[in-house]
Amino acid sequence: MSKPDPQEIASAAARVMYATDHAARTLGIHVVDIAPGRSVLRMTIRATMINGLNIGHGGMSFTLADTALAYASNSYNQRAVATVTQISFLKPAFLGDVLTATAEEVAVSGRTGVYDVHVRNQKGEVTAAFRGQTQTIKGKLVDDLPVTREM
Numbered sequence: 001m002s003k004p005d006p007q008e009i010a011s012a013a014a015r016v017m018y019a020t021d022h023a024a025r026t027l028g029i030h031v032v033d034i035a036p037g038r039s040v041l042r043m044t045i046r047a048t049m050i051n052g053l054n055i056g057h058g059g060m061s062f063t064l065a066d067t068a069l070a071y072a073s074n075s076y077n078q079r080a081v082a083t084v085t086q087i088s089f090l091k092p093a094f095l096g097d098v099l100t101a102t103a104e105e106v107a108v109s110g111r112t113g114v115y116d117v118h119v120r121n122q123k124g125e126v127t128a129a130f131r132g133q134t135q136t137i138k139g140k141l142v143d144d145l146p147v148t149r150e151m
Contacts, residue, residue, distance in 0.1 A: 056093030
């Protein structure tokens with residue numbers, strides 16, 4: 001039997017996560033791309049996401065970035081959760097803006113991973129910079145596939 005491809009495992013893990021990710025689906029967050037240690041997710045700012053200053057609520061950008069972190073850190077089929085996060089809001093988002101969050105693994109040591117996420121609008125402008133730290137926990141997303149990251 002051949003060793004499963006890490007890309008196939010990342011894709012399978014993302015499919016399993018998205019099937020029960022009610023928050024992402026409710027907010028209209030879509031997985032655009034997934035790879036081991038990396039994810040790209042997209043969301044359009046809707047009227048229900050606008051705050052009292054008539055700009056996109058920062059919590060929406062944070063949720064998009066945090067969700068991208070989750071998909072990137074779980075792409076090895078080893079369950080992982082965020083333990084520390086920090087975001088810098090650089091530009092406001094507006095009604096109709098299409099935000100894309102790209103999460104990339106920076107470093108892994110033992111059960112801890114560090115990821116950077118950049119959120120960009122449809123013009124390619126960085127609207128938020130996010131850093132997240134994760135910790136792996138017991139369990140796999142897809143039981144019949146292996147974990148592809150060494151701990």
